[in-house]
Amino acid sequence: MKTLASDTQALITALHRILPSSAVLSDAEDLRPYECDGLSAYRELPLAVCLPETVEQVRAVLRVCHDMNVPVVARGAGTGLSGGALPLANGVVLSLAKFMRILEVDPANRIARVQPGVRNLAISQAAAPYGLYYAPDPSSQIACTIGGNVAENSGGVHCLKYGLTVHNVLGLKVLTMDGELLEIGGAALDAPGYDLLALMTGSEGLLGVIVEVTVKLLPKPERAQVVLAAFDDVVKAGEAVGSIIGAGIVPGGLEMMDNLAIRAAEDFIHAGYPVDAAAILLCEVDGANEEVSDQILKVREILKQAGATEVRTARGEAERLKFWAGRKAAFPAVGRISPDYYCMDGTIPRKRLSEVLSRIAELSKEYGLPVANVFHAGDGNLHPLILYDANKPGELERTEEFGGKILDLCVAVGGTITGEHGVGMEKIGQMCHQFAPAELTQFHAVKHAFDPQGLLNPGKAVPTLHRCAEFGAMHVHGGKLSHPELERF
Amino acid sequence: MTPDTDISAALQANLLEAIAQGSPVQIVSGGSKTFYGRAPQGEPLSVTGHRGVISYEPTELVITARAGTRLADVEALLAEHNQMLPFEPPHFTGNATLGGAIATGLSGPRRPYAGSARDFVLGIKVLTGKGEILSFGGQVMKNVAGFDVSRFMAGSLGTLGILLEISLKVLPRPESEQTLLFECSALEAIQRMNAWAGQPLPLSGAVFDGGRLYLRLSGSTAALNAAREKLGGELFADGPAFWRDARDHTCTFFQGDAPLWRVSVPAATPPLDLPGEWLIDWGGAQRWLKTSCAPATIRELTAKAGGHATLFRGGDRQGAVFHPLPPALMALHRRLKAAFDPHGILNLGRMYSDL
Numbered sequence: 001m002k003t004l005a006s007d008t009q010a011l012i013t014a015l016h017r018i019l020p021s022s023a024v025l026s027d028a029e030d031l032r033p034y035e036c037d038g039l040s041a042y043r044e045l046p047l048a049v050c051l052p053e054t055v056e057q058v059r060a061v062l063r064v065c066h067d068m069n070v071p072v073v074a075r076g077a078g079t080g081l082s083g084g085a086l087p088l089a090n091g092v093v094l095s096l097a098k099f100m101r102i103l104e105v106d107p108a109n110r111i112a113r114v115q116p117g118v119r120n121l122a123i124s125q126a127a128a129p130y131g132l133y134y135a136p137d138p139s140s141q142i143a144c145t146i147g148g149n150v151a152e153n154s155g156g157v158h159c160l161k162y163g164l165t166v167h168n169v170l171g172l173k174v175l176t177m178d179g180e181l182l183e184i185g186g187a188a189l190d191a192p193g194y195d196l197l198a199l200m201t202g203s204e205g206l207l208g209v210i211v212e213v214t215v216k217l218l219p220k221p222e223r224a225q226v227v228l229a230a231f232d233d234v235v236k237a238g239e240a241v242g243s244i245i246g247a248g249i250v251p252g253g254l255e256m257m258d259n260l261a262i263r264a265a266e267d268f269i270h271a272g273y274p275v276d277a278a279a280i281l282l283c284e285v286d287g288a289n290e291e292v293s294d295q296i297l298k299v300r301e302i303l304k305q306a307g308a309t310e311v312r313t314a315r316g317e318a319e320r321l322k323f324w325a326g327r328k329a330a331f332p333a334v335g336r337i338s339p340d341y342y343c344m345d346g347t348i349p350r351k352r353l354s355e356v357l358s359r360i361a362e363l364s365k366e367y368g369l370p371v372a373n374v375f376h377a378g379d380g381n382l383h384p385l386i387l388y389d390a391n392k393p394g395e396l397e398r399t400e401e402f403g404g405k406i407l408d409l410c411v412a413v414g415g416t417i418t419g420e421h422g423v424g425m426e427k428i429g430q431m432c433h434q435f436a437p438a439e440l441t442q443f444h445a446v447k448h449a450f451d452p453q454g455l456l457n458p459g460k461a462v463p464t465l466h467r468c469a470e471f472g473a474m475h476v477h478g479g480k481l482s483h484p485e486l487e488r489f
Numbered sequence: 490m491t492p493d494t495d496i497s498a499a500l501q502a503n504l505l506e507a508i509a510q511g512s513p514v515q516i517v518s519g520g521s522k523t524f525y526g527r528a529p530q531g532e533p534l535s536v537t538g539h540r541g542v543i544s545y546e547p548t549e550l551v552i553t554a555r556a557g558t559r560l561a562d563v564e565a566l567l568a569e570h571n572q573m574l575p576f577e578p579p580h581f582t583g584n585a586t587l588g589g590a591i592a593t594g595l596s597g598p599r600r601p602y603a604g605s606a607r608d609f610v611l612g613i614k615v616l617t618g619k620g621e622i623l624s625f626g627g628q629v630m631k632n633v634a635g636f637d638v639s640r641f642m643a644g645s646l647g648t649l650g651i652l653l654e655i656s657l658k659v660l661p662r663p664e665s666e667q668t669l670l671f672e673c674s675a676l677e678a679i680q681r682m683n684a685w686a687g688q689p690l691p692l693s694g695a696v697f698d699g700g701r702l703y704l705r706l707s708g709s710t711a712a713l714n715a716a717r718e719k720l721g722g723e724l725f726a727d728g729p730a731f732w733r734d735a736r737d738h739t740c741t742f743f744q745g746d747a748p749l750w751r752v753s754v755p756a757a758t759p760p761l762d763l764p765g766e767w768l769i770d771w772g773g774a775q776r777w778l779k780t781s782c783a784p785a786t787i788r789e790l791t792a793k794a795g796g797h798a799t800l801f802r803g804g805d806r807q808g809a810v811f812h813p814l815p816p817a818l819m820a821l822h823r824r825l826k827a828a829f830d831p832h833g834i835l836n837l838g839r840m841y842s843d844l
């Protein structure tokens with residue numbers, strides 16, 4: 001689908017007719033800030049960027065694009081790490097950045113109704129006067145939007161106990177590509193009909209544009225306490241994770257960092273991490289005061305038995321927040337020690353943790369590219385950060401190949417290619433490994449039910465079978481072609 | 490326990506045959522929820538033969554079992570390892586199966602505090618109306634590869650596909666539980682349930698029935714004792730039986746032939762002005778109403794309160810059992826039904842007359 005210059009002009013004229021002139025960007029220099037999301041290795045300029053302020057304006061933009069057959073990429077804060085908000089050269093970027101209002105905080109029903117461009121952390125701040133908060137806390141929470149969180153089904157360090165976005169959203173207002181407004185769910189705990197909330201959450205902007213979100217708020221736990229344990233061996237740390245869960249404890253958060261990540265974070269934040277440790281675990285328990293006391297004792301005992309060289313309970317709230325600050329700033333901290341890094345996001349069954357970490361270390365040697373591991377150990381969601389330098393010829397390509405091997409490894413041990421960052425543009429090839437053609441066809445059928453013309457974020461999240469055939473031809477997996485039944489070209 | 494069997498090949502052959510003949514099928518399992526939904530139609534196709542736990546690893550907090558596995562067998566196995574299905578699925582008469590639990594998506598009293606049936610679904614294997622066996626999700630806690638078809642299947646009443654295998658997240662059983670009792674009015678009960686739910690208290694159930702508010706607490710003994718200090722109330726000795734009866738509709742309230750409505754509203758909604766008898770569950774978010782009041786009146790008032798009403802049991806099973814959807818949503822439902830069941834073969838009319 002190539003758009004001719006005259007078509008582009010007609011599109012921009014049509015957009016100007018429905019939006020204030022400051023809300024339509026089409027000069028190259030104005031488009032530049034939108035050329036990528038958090039995965040900056042992929043860049044593209046769209047035909048135009050629209051910045052509507054009202055639901056009616058969003059509807060009008062969609063109708064124009066629908067009628068002119070122009071693809072639309074919704075965008076929140078652009079912090080996504082899989083190229084989900086990457087513009088399409090023949091498309092329009094629809095920014096929800098101006099939808100920043102918190103419409104309602106209802107403490108009696110423990111819900112908040114917000115516009116999609118509201119930042120994740122702003123919801124918890126608005127709920128704080130009532131002793132409530134919004135549980136999912138991605139590390140990017142100061143910047144990322146709730147609309148983006150819903151589109152990615154984002155997680156955070158507290159998701160082990162409190163669930164992902166899908167467990168904490170009760171209602172959505174969604175515009176479909178043809179401008180129809182759907183109300184899905186609401187303030188009650190369930191809704192009649194099919195569970196469309198489940199389909200919309202994690203749909204990566206392929207099914208509809210989210211224009212309002214109703215989230216669940218939880219009471220702030222009476223007390224939260226974090227234990228930091230140091231290990232001289234990554235494998236021992238991995239096994240300690242299983243022992244904690246096996247003992248019937250569900251920590252509020254259970255995170256792991258390896259030596260490279262520890263040193264980077266310590267340099268940056270001065271959290272007081274032991275820089276000689278091969279790995280640290282941060283284990284937070286929260287709940288009623290007495291329960292926390294009980295569990296902290298148990299956790300400390302388990303960690304010691306698992307061979308921790310040091311077990312430190314945060315003394316007071318300030319130290320607790322400091323321990324977490326190091327973890328939450330781990331990505332930017334790694335960014336300071338390497339020109340570029342590539343963040344992977346596979347999930348594996350917890351029991352395969354040690355084995356997978358050892359294999360990643362071997363691959364790191366093979367490729368000559370260092371890896372820092374910072375991740376949600378409690379739910380087996382890995383974030384290996386591959387350190388590279390995009391200015392060195394060929395290094396990005398080698399990094400991507402290495403990353404692809406890590407994802408293959410995750411699938412091979414019974415896991416998945418993405419735990420929370422989404423498929424986007426980045427992992428479109430790996431989807432061909434994770435799913436058989438019939439399953440991919442079913443995904444396309446779902447997309448077709450919402451967006452028959454295929455205009456919302458096309459080419460992302462779900463590969464076409466053609467794409468898989470091409471990818472398979474380049475990529476021989478375990479000595480076998482991925483889809484031998486498909487024609488090659 | 491009944492022996493494990495994998496009859497997916499036979500089920501697939503049966504379904505392909507039905508597709509070829511153009512003859513609709515109704516999926517039947519334990520039959521504990523046959524009363525639910527609109528009247529079944531089509532040739533019965535039983536999935537109860539497809540049973541057995543495929544994998545269970547307590548330290549992974551994941552169980553995978555075939556859909557015809559009895560819920561009681563799943564729960565007994567989990568209990569051996571001091572774990573549970575946190576959404577407390579109703580068994581009703583006792584033959585309930587795992588497939589039926591997820592296909593209906595029903596959850597018990599713990600739901601507002603622990604999560605719903607669909608919240609705990611991690612992955613499924615499903616025989617779709619196209620006759621294809623597909624897998625979605627998996628056995629890991631976090632997975633955002635592709636649309637979340639597994640959770641979408643929960644509550645779809647077999648209208649999209651026959652569930653073959655289901656992977657669920659499980660949780661440790663609480664160290665101890667206590668039930669507290671308070672005498673009060675319905676309005677007071679709703680206010681208290683919601684005020685407490687906004688505080689960090691170890692709640693795991695809140696039901697109001699017959700002038701009494703029953704509150705369940707779960708956690709460590711020390712935490713429960715501390716919570717009791719704050720809450721007051723009287724310790725109720727028969728807690729476990731009470732919560733089982735509330736879950737399975739075996740308490741006195743649910744006896745009798747009057748139509749039973751399930752009213753789902755925002756939890757803090759004051760008592761609705763509808764004639765009949767009420768039992769309030771889920772801390773106010775799920776209310777049961779025995780009434781012969783006209784369906785249109787019930788639906789209008791419930792919708793005004795921001796909720797919806799289901800004719801759960803009795804009444805006209807040929808009519809609109811589930812709350813009618815606005816036209817645009819209904820049209821989307823039809824397109825989704827066609828995406829999974831293009832020949833229109835599975836559990837026709839069980840949810841809505843034209844699905």
Ligand SMILES: Cc1cc2nc3c(=O)[nH]c(=O)nc-3n(C[C@H](O)[C@H](O)[C@H](O)COP(=O)(O)OP(=O)(O)OC[C@H]3O[C@@H](n4cnc5c(N)ncnc54)[C@H](O)[C@@H]3O)c2cc1C
Pocket residue numbers: 037038073074075076077078079080081083084085096116137138139140143144145146147148149150151152153154155156157204205206208209210211331332420421457
């Ligand atoms: C330093 C850093 C740390 C991070 N940590 C985490 C973490 O801990 N956990 C985690 O899960 N993620 C994390 N992320 C990833 C990212 O922040 C999340 O995916 C986030 O939800 C994206 O939100 P956004 O507003 O930036 O969305 P964008 O990047 O703008 O968009 C993401 C996707 O959502 C779609 N979209 C956005 N808004 C809408 C809408 N209103 N309607 C429909 N579709 C829409 C877009 O089309 C795109 O496909 C991190 C990222 C960074 C840079």
